Amino acid sequence: MKLEGIHHITCITGDAPGNVDFYTRVLGLRLVKKTVNQDDPTVYHLFYADERGNPGSDITFFEYPGSPRGRAGAGMVHLITWRVESEDALSFWAERLEAEGIEASRDGSRLRFADSEGLVLELAVVVTDDAPLIAEHPEIPAELALQGFDSVRAYAEEPDRSRGFLEETLGFEPRGDNEWEARGPSRGSLYAYDAPPAERGLHGAGTVHHVAWSSTVEDHATWRKRVADVGARPTPIIDRFWFKSVYFREPSGVLFEIATLGPGFATDEPLERLGERLTLPPDYERLRDQLEHVLTPLPNPREHFVRARTQTRD
Ligand code: ZN
Numbered sequence: 001m002k003l004e005g006i007h008h009i010t011c012i013t014g015d016a017p018g019n020v021d022f023y024t025r026v027l028g029l030r031l032v033k034k035t036v037n038q039d040d041p042t043v044y045h046l047f048y049a050d051e052r053g054n055p056g057s058d059i060t061f062f063e064y065p066g067s068p069r070g071r072a073g074a075g076m077v078h079l080i081t082w083r084v085e086s087e088d089a090l091s092f093w094a095e096r097l098e099a100e101g102i103e104a105s106r107d108g109s110r111l112r113f114a115d116s117e118g119l120v121l122e123l124a125v126v127v128t129d130d131a132p133l134i135a136e137h138p139e140i141p142a143e144l145a146l147q148g149f150d151s152v153r154a155y156a157e158e159p160d161r162s163r164g165f166l167e168e169t170l171g172f173e174p175r176g177d178n179e180w181e182a183r184g185p186s187r188g189s190l191y192a193y194d195a196p197p198a199e200r201g202l203h204g205a206g207t208v209h210h211v212a213w214s215s216t217v218e219d220h221a222t223w224r225k226r227v228a229d230v231g232a233r234p235t236p237i238i239d240r241f242w243f244k245s246v247y248f249r250e251p252s253g254v255l256f257e258i259a260t261l262g263p264g265f266a267t268d269e270p271l272e273r274l275g276e277r278l279t280l281p282p283d284y285e286r287l288r289d290q291l292e293h294v295l296t297p298l299p300n301p302r303e304h305f306v307r308a309r310t311q312t313r314d
Contacts, residue, residue, distance in 0.1 A: 001171065001219050001222060001223070002171050002182070002183065002184035002185070003170060003171060003172075003182040003184060003213040003214060003215060003223070003258065004055075004056075004182070004183070004184030004185070004186050004187045004188070004213075004214040004215070004216075004261065005056055005130075005149070005182050005183060005184070005187040005188045005189035005213070005214055006055075006056060006149045006151075006152065006182075006189040006211060006212070006213060006214070007055040007056070007058070007212040007213055007214040007215075007243070007257070007258075007259040007261070008047070008049075008055065008058035008059065008060055008211075008212045008259065009058075009059050009060070009077070009080055009149065009152060009208060009210075009211050009212070010059075010060045010061070010062065010208070010209045010210050010211075010212070010257075011059065011060070011061050011062075011119055011206075011207065011208050011209055012061065012062050012064060012067060012070065012203065012204060012205055012206070012207055012209055013046075013061040013062070013063050013064075013067070013117060013205055013206075014063070014064055014065060014066050014067035014068070014069075014117065014204075014205035015063075015065075015066075015116070015117065015205070016044050016046065016061075016063040016065070016296045016298055017296060017297075017298060017299070018116055018117075019046065019061055019063070019115075019117075020046065020298055020299065020301055021301075022115050022116060023048040023059065023115075024048065024301035024302075025301060026096070026097075026100055026102075027048075027146060028135055028137035028139070028140040028145055028146065029048035029049060029050070029057075029059070029135050029146065030048065030049060030050065030051055030053070030135040030136070030274065030275065030302075031046065031047070031048055031274075031275035031301050031302075032047050032048065032049045032053035032058070032265045032274040032275045033045075033046070033047035033053070033242065033265050033274065033275050033279060034046060034047075034275050034276075034277070034278050034279060034298065035047075035278070035279045035280065035281070036278075036280060036281070036284065036291060036295070037062050038240070038281055041280070041281075041284045041287060041291055042291065042294050042295070043062055043063050043064055043065075043295075044061070044062070044063040044295055044296070044298075045060060045061070045062055045063075046060060046061045046063065047059075047060045047265070047275070048060070048061075049133070049135070049265075050133035050134050050135045050148065051134065051135045051136055052264075052265075052266075052271065053242075053264060053265035053266070053274060054133045054148070054264075055214045055243075055259070055261055056130075056133050056148045056149060056187050056189070056214065057133035057135075057146075057147075057148040057149065059080070062209065063296065064205070065296060067204050067205040068204050068205065069117055069118055069204050069205045069206050070201070070202040070203045070204025070205060070206060070207035071118070071199065071201060071202050071204075071206075071207065072120075072155060072197075072201055072207055072208070073155060073196055073197060073199060073200045073201020073202065074155045074156060074157050074196035074200070074201060074252075074253065075154070075155065075156070075201065075249075075252055075253025075254055076154060076155060076201045076203075076207060076208060076253075076254065077152045077153065077154045077208035077211055077254060078120060078153060078154065078155055078194070078208075079112075079120050079121075079122055079151075079152065079153040080119070080120070080121050080122065080149065080151075080152055080208070081110075081121075081122040081123070081124050081149065081150045081151045081152070081153075082121070082122070082123050082124070082146040082147065082148065082149055082150060083123075083124060083125075083126040083128065083130075083132075083146070083147040083148060083149070083150045084123045084124070084125055084126075084144070084145075084146060084147060085125070085132065085143055085144070085147060086125060086143070086144075087109065087125060088143075088144065089123070089125070089143070089144040089145075090106065090109065090110075090111050090123060090125060092140075092144045093111055093123055093144075094106055094111055096139075096140075097111075097113055102114075109124055109125040110122055110123070110124045110125075111123045111124075114206075115206065117205040117206030118205075118206035119206040119207065119208070123146065124150055124151075126150050130148070130186075130187045130188065131148075131186075131187075132145075132147035132148065133147055133148035134146070134147060138305065148187075149189050150189060150190060151189055151190035151191065151192060152189075152190075152191060152192075152208070152211050153191075153192045153193070153194055154191070154192070154193055154194075154252065154254045155193065155194055155195070155196035155197070155201070156178075156193040156194075156195075156196065156252035156253075156254075157195075157196060157252075158252070159178040159193040159252065161251040161252055162193070162250050162251045162252045165230065165232065165250055165251050166180050166191070166250065167180070168230075169226055169227060169230050169232070170182065170213070170226075170227075172191060175190060178192055178193040178194075179191070179192040179193075180192070182213055184214070184216075187214070191211075193252065209255065210247065210254075210255035210256065210257050211254065211255075211256060211257070212245065212256070212257035212258065212259040213256065213257070213258050213259070214258075214259065214260075214261050215258050215259065215260055215261065216260070216261055217244075217260045217261065217262050220237065220244055220246075220258065220260050221237065223246070223258045224237060224246045224258070227246070227248050227258075232248045232249070232250070232251075233248060234246045234247065234248040235247045235248070240259070241267065241268065241281060242263065242264055242265050242267060242268075243259045243260045243261070243262065243263070243264070244259065244260045245257050245258070245259045245260075246258050276300050276302070278291070278292060278295070
């Protein structure tokens, strides 16, 4: 039984319109689900991913309108890295970000920048057999596009406190100094720690809320039991409709989730129309009129979408 890398990464934004613009128009991801936080339906939960909404490519945001900026500290993820295919892709992105007025710094095969709320992001040239998870975008050729997550890095005071849990309970394989890989038969991602800054972390806009790891549907309950058996106090299994989830904190304080690889985002809307309409959990459907008034209006990023190529990928 192995976790198949990162399933999704959930962050916080104070500005949903700016967030949609950056992750769809600039980074070229697809808005695959526009829904609300199941614990507070007056705020958005926005999901961006590849063309099909595959786990491994999915960055999501809770919108707390006007939320002050946070900052990453001990027990929080501070860097999200996507794979790209080549040095040419990195050069393309360096130019594209510069044209947007976004500062980016290149270090070898890595390009680091931040979104408008200070969330630190990175693109890295990575050689892998994992399938590229790509969204279509009229200005971004497929061979230059983001290909799904490679890693997250978190801050930890004493990474050794997490070692046993990561390796024995979650089956992560050590890959160097304070770095591990979660790899299953289909996909893998890296998890690593850095020494935290002196200042305490602060949750808020531009910070990561949690990172979710992929489990098969069959193994999910067994993962929950394994986590519970070592005293890590997982939540019950929660039905997120597009996947099932359990949450717990790993020993360094980072909020983890284990989410199932199915059924996926096309269970309640057609693949061609993902993310265009506000999707509500069944219990909130009766509140649709009120919620549509409260939520910040958002454009459909694909309203004027022209497919870059005429083919479909598979
Ligand atoms: Zn999640």
